Amino acid sequence: MIAFFITFFGAVVLLFIGLNKRESSFSIFAAGILFLSAFLCVASKFGWCNFGILESWVPANMMQFSPEQLLFMGLLSFLTGFIILSFRDSDIIGNDQLALMMFSLCGAYMMVCYQHIVVLFLGIEVLSIPLYVLAGSKKDNIYSNEAALKYFLMGAFSTGIFLLGSAFIYGGTGSLELELMGIKPSFMHAIEGMPIPVLINAGIILMGVGLLFKVAAVPFHFWAPDVYQGSPNRTTVFMATVVKISAFIALYRLLNTFVGIKSNWSGWLSILATITILWGNLAAMIQQNVKRTLAYSSIAHAGYLLIFILIADGTNAWILWFYGLAYGIASILVFSISHQLYNTNKDDTFEAFNGLAKSSPIVAIALVIGVLSLAGIPISAGFVGKFYLFSFAWQSDPMLVCTGLVGSALGVAYYFKFIKHAFLKVGEKSPVIKDRGILIFLVLIILMAGVFPWILLRTFF
Amino acid sequence: MSSLTIFNQLEISHYIYLSTVLFSIGLFGVLFRRNAIILLMCIELMLNAVNLLFVAFSSYMGDSDGQIFVFFIMVVAAAEAAVGLAILVLVYRNTRKTDVSVLDNLKG
Numbered sequence: 001m002i003a004f005f006i007t008f009f010g011a012v013v014l015l016f017i018g019l020n021k022r023e024s025s026f027s028i029f030a031a032g033i034l035f036l037s038a039f040l041c042v043a044s045k046f047g048w049c050n051f052g053i054l055e056s057w058v059p060a061n062m063m064q065f066s067p068e069q070l071l072f073m074g075l076l077s078f079l080t081g082f083i084i085l086s087f088r089d090s091d092i093i094g095n096d097q098l099a100l101m102m103f104s105l106c107g108a109y110m111m112v113c114y115q116h117i118v119v120l121f122l123g124i125e126v127l128s129i130p131l132y133v134l135a136g137s138k139k140d141n142i143y144s145n146e147a148a149l150k151y152f153l154m155g156a157f158s159t160g161i162f163l164l165g166s167a168f169i170y171g172g173t174g175s176l177e178l179e180l181m182g183i184k185p186s187f188m189h190a191i192e193g194m195p196i197p198v199l200i201n202a203g204i205i206l207m208g209v210g211l212l213f214k215v216a217a218v219p220f221h222f223w224a225p226d227v228y229q230g231s232p233n234r235t236t237v238f239m240a241t242v243v244k245i246s247a248f249i250a251l252y253r254l255l256n257t258f259v260g261i262k263s264n265w266s267g268w269l270s271i272l273a274t275i276t277i278l279w280g281n282l283a284a285m286i287q288q289n290v291k292r293t294l295a296y297s298s299i300a301h302a303g304y305l306l307i308f309i310l311i312a313d314g315t316n317a318w319i320l321w322f323y324g325l326a327y328g329i330a331s332i333l334v335f336s337i338s339h340q341l342y343n344t345n346k347d348d349t350f351e352a353f354n355g356l357a358k359s360s361p362i363v364a365i366a367l368v369i370g371v372l373s374l375a376g377i378p379i380s381a382g383f384v385g386k387f388y389l390f391s392f393a394w395q396s397d398p399m400l401v402c403t404g405l406v407g408s409a410l411g412v413a414y415y416f417k418f419i420k421h422a423f424l425k426v427g428e429k430s431p432v433i434k435d436r437g438i439l440i441f442l443v444l445i446i447l448m449a450g451v452f453p454w455i456l457l458r459t460f461f
Numbered sequence: 462m463s464s465l466t467i468f469n470q471l472e473i474s475h476y477i478y479l480s481t482v483l484f485s486i487g488l489f490g491v492l493f494r495r496n497a498i499i500l501l502m503c504i505e506l507m508l509n510a511v512n513l514l515f516v517a518f519s520s521y522m523g524d525s526d527g528q529i530f531v532f533f534i535m536v537v538a539a540a541e542a543a544v545g546l547a548i549l550v551l552v553y554r555n556t557r558k559t560d561v562s563v564l565d566n567l568k569g
Contacts, residue, residue, distance in 0.1 A: 117530075118526075118529070118530050118533055121530075121533065121534075121537070122533060122537070125537045125540070125541065129540055129541060129544055132544050132545070132548060133544060133547075133548075136548050136551055139551060140555070142555050142556065142566055143566055143567060145548070145551050145552045145555055145556075146552070146563075146564045146566055146567055147567070148548045148551070148552075149497065149548050149549065149552050149561070149564060150564060152541075152544065152545050152548050153491070153497075153500055153504075153545075153561075156501075156504045156541055156545065157491050157504060157507075159508075159537075159541075160484070160487065160488075160504055160507035160508055160511065161507075163507075163508065163511040163534060164481075164484055164507070164510070164511050164514070166530075167480075167511050167514040167515050167518065167527075168514075170515065170518050170519075170526070170527055170530075171473070171477070171514070171518040171521075171522075174522055174524065175524075175526070176526050176527075176530065199477075225567075226567040226568075229567050230566075230567050
């Protein structure tokens with residue numbers, strides 16, 4: 001709860017003091033607020049400080065702040081802080097952008113700790129509405145306008161589908177509370193020969209589809225490459241990391257409620273996971289534009305995380321946490337390097353990476369580590385995340401794990417395009433890369449989480 | 462008198478069918494119409510079909526959660542429409558069209 005307060009009031013303060021001004025000190029202020037809220041989440045998880053008074057304001061059947069939720073909130077806040085820090089010189093005027101991103105983060109918090117479908121719905125909307133504005137924040141740019149309109153139409157459409165699903169669930173189970181929703185269907189499932197009402201099955205499918213639109217799983221992904229390409233870079237990386245991870249947490253908690261009737265929804269979800277992994281990786285191979293490639297790569301990662309949804313049993317949420325951390329940090333690293341190269345070259349194809357190893361070797365090595373982490377090569381955090389995910393999924397669903405391995409192998413092909421262009425091609429311009437410190441810090445996180453994952457996991461879980 | 466007895470014969474399933482049909486009209490409108498303003502209206506139709514269903518379930522089960530949800534949906538739909546129309550104005554300024562077929566600049 002303290003994270004809500006700090007993020008929200010920090011955003012309000014930022015909105016008033018920083019309106020239409022553009023100084024990087026505001027970004028540092030915003031990132032400081034977010035790191036503070038991440039720290040306080042972790043601190044209240046360990047019991048170093050107690051915010052029980054704030055939490056008692058919220059009815060326990062609306063939101064819940066268990067240690068797991070606090071860690072997820074801390075992760076989202078931490079990632080957003082890094083996004084704001086590494087895109088300090090973003091080409092969009094105005095610190096209201098930062099404030100909108102922080103309001104959107106409040107929605108992500110709501111999606112993490114909801115206990116009632118109303119809170120989940122409000123969370124999705126609080127997350128999305130600032131993002132529609134952020135996607136269109138380059139007002140004169142036709143691509144940005146197009147991205148905003150597409151994102152808006154798809155977002156509103158998926159909200160409608162999600163709401164129809166929740167109405168069906170309400171009618172079928174008689175409740176909108178997460179703890180009560182699952183009781184009736186699993187009770188019915190336990191009785192031999194008693195069919196689950198159509199309303200409940202349809203409701204689960206429709207709510208799932210509404211959330212799958214947000215995580216951009218195939219076949220609900222068609223908006224993602226266009227929106228990711230057209231939006232400003234900082235918004236794109238926010239969509240690819242924070243929005244995706246929070247939607248996965250929401251989906252995990254929602255479907256975990258209906259774990260009693262898992263056989264009713266695991267079938268179509270595993271088909272979706274398979275085609276998401278394969279299609280995301282295959283389509284990424286033929287892209288020339290860096291942002292579209294990263295968009296398809298994020299679609300492929302959504303497929304891997306769908307495997308997690310299928311094996312989740314309420315005790316292994318740490319896999320999602322670790323995978324989210326690894327994927328988020330590596331995405332921020334690669335997006336921020338390509339953003340800075342774009343600022344120099346005004347070229348958003350792979351040609352922008354040409355000759356990076358000659359002109360700034362440190363950045364090239366940081367790029368390699370980020371890309372290897374996304375691809376899942378050993379000693380990077382991405383490898384450890386995938387290793388945990390696949391080894392836990394192996395017992396229940398070996399076919400899906402094989403698909404995941406094939407997808408990862410396909411993924412190497414396009415991730416190596418970055419390395420090929422950076423090391424083997426000769427570039428004309430030497431790009432100006434600022435903020436080496438943050439890049440090195442992100443690399444250190446990736447390597448530390450990749451080499452000593454148990455330190456991180458023992459400390460937190 | 463006879464017109465009032467019709468309402469007594471309505472069951473919850475009628476409301477489910479009605480709102481599913483209304484929702485489908487909105488859904489197909491979003492999928493097949495090309496004018497962005499009509500798309501917005503179709504999305505509103507989808508949301509209002511859901512509102513009807515929530516109210517019907519709520520009164521059928523004697524539980525007030527569904528009616529409270531409807532208020533939230535209406536508030537959020539208004540906020541969403543405000544942002545959506547603002548984006549539409551932005552697109553109109555740059556392209557002089559409100560047709561979604563202008564949205565084909567981004568390709569891969």
